Structures are given as C-alpha cells and as structure tokens.
Amino acid sequence: MDQILGQVLRNAVWERLDMLAxxxxEADSPALVSAARSELPRLTEGWRAMLSAHEPDERGDCxxxxxxxxxxxxxCSVWQVAHDHLVAGGLAHFHDSRRARRLRGSTAAAPPAQNRRAPASTGRHALVGDTGR
Incomplete structure (x- = not known):
C-alpha cells in the first residue's frame, strides 16, 4: 500500500512539473505572469524546505x-543540484553529465533529469510502477 501511495505522490509531482514546463x-504573456505570481513563491518555498532538511550539521555532514x-x-547531492539549476544555469547540464560520467567511470553522457519519463507503454506517468513481479 505504501508503494502505491508513494507512486501516486511521485506521479502527481511529475505531472505538476510537466504542466509548468x-x-x-506555450503560454502567452498574461498567462505566464499569472503563473509566475502563483507558482514561483510555491517553488521557492519548496526548494527552501528541501534545502533546510539538507543543511550541514555541526560535523559538516548532511x-x-x-x-x-x-x-x-x-x-550533498541535493545542494549540488540546487546550485547547478538555480545558480549555474546553462552550465548545469554540462556539469551534471561530467559528474555522472566520473561517478560511473564511463564516457557516455548521462540523460538530463528533466528528460526522464515513464516507459511509453504506460503513459508519461503510470499509477503503479513495475514491481518486478
């Protein structure tokens, strides 16, 4: 049951991110201004909440x-991703690909996180993922 609820939660988040992207x-200027006013404060608060959970302790550990x-x-990786996407901007994809290759020990480029999708046969976001059964 927890797996199903977790998948529903993840799907809802992916769908929201897809809708915002x-x-x-595709939206016109008035729609973009309206969305920015309502969504940017929510997104920044979400980032702040997530990052505060990853603030280093007195030993410098996450x-x-x-x-x-x-x-x-x-x-930690959460702070690195935040910096890459919120501060580094256009360099983030290049930096992430190099780091991913270094960690994997491969020269193949890692796919950008924003291009992740569920398999086409299940739609963009399946309610229940493959459990391997």
Missing part, C-alpha cells in the same frame, strides 16, 4: 543523506 513553453554507517559530507 508546458506552460512556460543529516538527511547520512546514515549510521556512512556519513555524507556537505554539500
């Missing part, structure tokens, strides 16, 4: 990403 590409057996030094 489509709006940014309390959210760290486990009992493995400490994750700050900045």
């Amino acid at each position: 489509d709006l940014a590409k 309390p959210t990403c760290s486990t009992r057996w493995h400490r994750c030094k700050a900045p």
